[in-house]
Every structure is written in structure tokens, then in C-alpha cells.
Amino acid sequence: MPRKPVARDAVLDAFEALLIEVGERAATLDAVAKRAGVSKGGLLYHFPNKEALITALLERLDLLADEDTALMKAAPDGSAAYFIRSSLWADTPMDRAFVAATRLAEVAHEETRRRFAAIQQRWLDVLAEDVGPDVAKAVSYMGDGLYFNAIFEGGQEGGNAGREADVDILLGVLDRLRK
Amino acid sequence: MPRKPVARDAVLDAFEALLIEVGERAATLDAVAKRAGVSKGGLLYHFPNKEALITALLERLDLLADEDTALMKAAPDGSAAYFIRSSLWADTPMDRAFVAATRLAEVAHEETRRRFAAIQQRWLDVLAEDVGPDVAKAVSYMGDGLYFNAIFEGGQEGGNAGREADVDILLGVLDRLRK
DNA sequence: GAAACTATACCGTCTGGACGGTACAGTAAA
DNA sequence: TTTACTGTACCGTCCAGACGGTATAGTTTC
Numbered sequence: 001m002p003r004k005p006v007a008r009d010a011v012l013d014a015f016e017a018l019l020i021e022v023g024e025r026a027a028t029l030d031a032v033a034k035r036a037g038v039s040k041g042g043l044l045y046h047f048p049n050k051e052a053l054i055t056a057l058l059e060r061l062d063l064l065a066d067e068d069t070a071l072m073k074a075a076p077d078g079s080a081a082y083f084i085r086s087s088l089w090a091d092t093p094m095d096r097a098f099v100a101a102t103r104l105a106e107v108a109h110e111e112t113r114r115r116f117a118a119i120q121q122r123w124l125d126v127l128a129e130d131v132g133p134d135v136a137k138a139v140s141y142m143g144d145g146l147y148f149n150a151i152f153e154g155g156q157e158g159g160n161a162g163r164e165a166d167v168d169i170l171l172g173v174l175d176r177l178r179k
Numbered sequence: 180m181p182r183k184p185v186a187r188d189a190v191l192d193a194f195e196a197l198l199i200e201v202g203e204r205a206a207t208l209d210a211v212a213k214r215a216g217v218s219k220g221g222l223l224y225h226f227p228n229k230e231a232l233i234t235a236l237l238e239r240l241d242l243l244a245d246e247d248t249a250l251m252k253a254a255p256d257g258s259a260a261y262f263i264r265s266s267l268w269a270d271t272p273m274d275r276a277f278v279a280a281t282r283l284a285e286v287a288h289e290e291t292r293r294r295f296a297a298i299q300q301r302w303l304d305v306l307a308e309d310v311g312p313d314v315a316k317a318v319s320y321m322g323d324g325l326y327f328n329a330i331f332e333g334g335q336e337g338g339n340a341g342r343e344a345d346v347d348i349l350l351g352v353l354d355r356l357r358k
Numbered sequence: 359g360a361a362a363c364t365a366t367a368c369c370g371t372c373t374g375g376a377c378g379g380t381a382c383a384g385t386a387a388a
Numbered sequence: 389t390t391t392a393c394t395g396t397a398c399c400g401t402c403c404a405g406a407c408g409g410t411a412t413a414g415t416t417t418c
Contacts, residue, residue: 005367023286025204028403039369041407046367049405105331106285107202113331137345138352141324142317148327149320152284152292166316173317177355183388184392207377218394220382225392229378 008046010036012060015053019100021154024107054104058115061097065119068094072126079130080139083123084170087143088163089150102151120144135177142170187225189215191239194232198279200333203286233283237294240276244298247273251305258309259318259353262302266322267346268329281330299323314356321349 014036018027029050033043047053068086075082089095104112120140127136149163193215197206208229212222226232247265254261268274283291299319306315328342 007368021287025286029405030403040405041370041409042368044405045369103285106282107204108200108333116331134348134352137348138317138321141321141328141345141349143324144327145320145323148323152295154287166320169313169316170320173313173356177352186393208379209377218396219379220395221393223379227379 005046007036007038007042011038011043011046012053012056016057016096016100019057019103020096024103027103054109054112057097057100057104058112061101061119062115064094064097065122069122069126072123079126080135080174081171083127083139083143084146084174085167087146088167089146089153095150098147099151102147131174131178135174138177139174184225186215186217186221190217190222190225191232191235193217195236195275195279198236198282199275203282206282233288233291236276236279236283237291240280240294240298243273243276244301248301248305251302258305259314260350262306262318262322263325263349263353264346266325267342268325268332274329277326278329281326310353310357314353317356318353 011032015027015032018031018035022031029040029043032053033040036043047056072079072082072086086092086094089099101112101116105116123143124136124140127139130136131139146163146167190211194206194211197210197214208222209219211232212219215222226235251258251261251265265271265273268278280291280295284295302322303315303319306318309315310318325342325346
């Protein structure tokens, strides 16, 4: 059998990292190839064009979102608490894929926007089972707010420190709403 | 006496509109000029380069944010309720400037990010006076969440219909937290 | 079991177009 | 006459994608 395509994953990881750190504009094919330690030709062998790169990223996102939804449902202290905690940037594969995809949605990439809407809806449904439809909405928007802020920090480690305290505050507010 | 610079505002409005509707990538100088009904030479007469265009947009945002903060403080039913209501996309000058600037922040424009952080902090301070620091955080994140979603709708009229009901729900949740 | 062949996994270079910006000559209103 | 433009021509750079080539691993044929 032929060699294993080691470059493929490296390229996708590099694309994701550049989207998070420097935005869509700077995530050029050259930059992605360089970061992945691959030639541009090698990149284009696996992903014939930039759209293919995006498609692959969205598939990764869908996969991770499915896993995450399952964990959310099974969370011992309820899906709402899990959701708030997981909305904080923690550099997990899910976080990375989500924020990276966000950058594409910002650039008016329609398919990405549709995927986002679908994922959000699924989350909302799970939340509603835990805390009812109204509080679910509130929790959903709080989570979006946390992501909104993560977006502006560009995947840095630093920003978390202050935000972790915010998560505790939000969990406290959630407890008040549970009664 | 000289003529009034009618093109200047038209250019800034066009830049804003393109950022909202098609993202930073597509908001090229040529596209902005065309949309504003101005020649490229005319555009560059007022804004010597793209950075100047961005600077002007951020100044507009700061101005509008100041006005908005004042209205927020004076809101009869409290600044928190005002904040939630105003976080829904309503195509106001403030909404437009905010979402347009968001597109720049996404592209890792540091100055824009700094401005955002400053505006958010001011809002948070005003909210805390109304509902205390903890609920203020929750309300702040809900507002960010609403903006987060507005970002993905690209300034369309349609999305609002569903979201207006959400605002009522969030106001209801806020009332529960006030007690 | 070795040559001949095939498929996969890349590398490096090139091109055409877009984009930011410059330059400048001309025009029209105040 | 100054200010506020229009319009065109042009330059350097960057970028997506095309393309031709190479290396390696497995497969077939004799």
C-alpha cells in the first residue's frame, strides 16, 4: 500500500490555527502550507481548492459538535451548566473548530452560516430539556456571548484567567434561575 | 467658499454596508467607491488609505457608543432592559457601526479589538449600577450573544422576526433575576 | 526475483487576476 | 481661486490555482 497521507491532517490543523490567530484574510494557501510544513503543491494535492479546505473543516466541526452534544446530554450537573462551562475558550478541538469556522461565517460564507444555525438549534433543544425553553434561550445567548468574546482574543491563553471567574458567576446566576 | 464634502459620508456609509453584508474581504476600495457612487480617486481624496477608512469608522463607533451609553443610563425601565432591547439588530446607526467594526476585529485588527473591549467595559459598568455585578455579567453576555447572532445574519431584515420574541424572553428572565 | 509498471504523495515554479495605492490631468461648483 | 471631486493609466505585491516533475511503495509480469 502507498504511503500514509500525513500532510492532510497537518494542513487542516494549520488552516484552523491560522483562522483562529490571524483571521480569514491571512489564512492564505501559502501561509497554510508553510505552517503545515508542506509545499503548496502538496497542499493542493489533498485539497484541490480553498473551498475543499473549508468543507473539510466544516465536516470536522460537525463531528466534534455531535460528540459535544452527547457529552452535554450526559453531564451530571445538567446540560445547561455543561454548556456554560464549555463555552469558555479552553483550546479543545471543539473550541478550535468552532472559532475557526466563525471566521468563515464572518466573511459571509453561506454554507458555514447554515451549519452554525443547525448546531445552535441542536444545543438549544438539549438545553430546553434541562431548564425549559425560556432559560434555555438565556443560557444559549450567554454561551454565544462567551464565544463572541473568545473570538476577539484570537485563541490566546491569557484571556482565560479573567473569564473563568465569569463562568462561575454565570453558573451562579443559572442556579438562581433553576428555582 | 468650498463645496461640502458629500462624498465623504457616502464613502463611509458604503464601507460600513459592505463590511456588514459581505465581510472585510470583499470590502475593497474599488467596491466601496462603486457602492458610494464615487470614483476611486474621489475616495482616496478623502481617505488616503484603507487604514484611514477604518479609523474614521472607529471614531464614528465611539461617538455612537457614547450617545448610546447616555440613553442607556437614562432608560426608564433600567439600563439592563435597555441594553437587552438594543442588542437586537434594528439597523440603527449604532448597530451598523458595531457590526461593521466586528468584521474588522475578526480579521485580527488590534486597534479595533481594543476599542471593543473599552466599550464593553463601559456598558458593563452601567449595567452593574442597575442590577449588580453578577447579573450585569449575565446580561452583558446575553447582549454579546445577540450581537454574535446578528453578525451571522449579515444585516438582513428577515432574521429579526424570530429574535424579537427572544428579546421578550430575555426580558422575562431578567425580571426573575431582579428579585 | 528482478525489471517494468502503476498509484499515491508530495515539491517548486509559474501565471493571470485582483487589490492597494500613486499620479495626474481635467471639471465643476462656491 | 480654492475645494471637491471624476477618470484613467499605471505600479508592485499578493494570492489562488495550474502544471510539470519527483520520490516512494506496492503490483504485475516474466
